[in-house]
Amino acid sequence: MGLFGKLFKGPEIDMEKSNANAKKMRMLFNQVVEDGDSYRIIFGYTEDVSRFNYGFVHGSKTKIGNLIVGWDESSQTIVVVPTVPDLSGCGDPTYYRRPEILKAYRNKYPTDAFIIYPDKKSYIGINAYDWLEDEKLYVYVSQEEELAAFTDFFMNRFATK
Amino acid sequence: MFWDMVGTAGGIFLFLLAMVIIGNLWFHFVESVLGRIKRLFSRRKDPPAWHPLPPDKEEQNDV
Structure with missing residues (x-):
């Protein structure tokens, strides 16, 4: 490959790091979810955008929440576990069982997030991509195959x- | 003539730079005040449950 080929090749995924993080995600998930191995998991995140107006300074703030998202095809259940980009720990799981939720659909604009309304008052928007480079904000994991499987499960x- | 233009441009740049710095300071000041007020009201609430990552089995056997 020539010099320009190397320059414009784009970022490469560190698979060693990605695999190590995938293992950590599984350990955290199985730690808090009963029968965790029956779920396939991917990394996802939520975005909370809020506007502020502090007099002559105004704009918007975005808060990112990292998630381990598990799904079980047989029980038609999605489990969401909050975590942090370095995977040093996780919070309690939230279960979304298809017969119990109000509605679920995939958003089209402004992002193609997976939206679940468990009831009329609350909702969760899960964003998921095959790989995100920014390790400070997101879990570093390559998940092309898993994302395709999750998308198929969610949509169908x-x-x- | 040339140096007059450079001086004017420099003045405008310094003015904009000062505005950005003051704006940032003001933003962080208001954020810290709002954060303290929020903490005052949320002090009585229990913190959310947190489960740390268990130590790796290989690391445990390394000793």
């Missing part, structure tokens, strides 16, 4: 009509 067996 979890989303409400």
Whole structure:
């Protein structure tokens, strides 16, 4: 490969780091979710955008929440576990069982997030991509295959009509 | 003539730079005040449960 080929090749994924993080995600998930191995997992995140107006300074703030998202095809359940980019720990899981939720669909604009309304008052928007480079904000993991499987499950067996 | 233009441009740049610095200071000041007020009201609430990553088995056997 020539010099320009190397220059414009784009960022490469560190698979060693990605695999180590995938293992950590599994350990954390199985630690808090009963029968965790029956779930496939991916990394996802939520975005909370809020506007502020402090007199002559105004704009918007975005808070990112990292998530381990698990899904079980047989029980049609999605489990969401909050975590942090370095995977040093995780919070309690939240279960979204298809027969119990109000509605679920994939957003189109402004992002293609997976939206779940467990009831009328609350909702969660899960963003997921095959790889995100910024390790300070997101979990460093390559998940092309898992994301495709999750998308297929969500669109064909979890989303409400 | 040339140096007059450079002086004017420099003045405008310094003015904009000062505005950015003052704006940042003001933003962080208001954020810290709001953060303290929020903490006052949320002091009685229990912190959310947190489960740290268990130590790796290989690391435990390294000793």
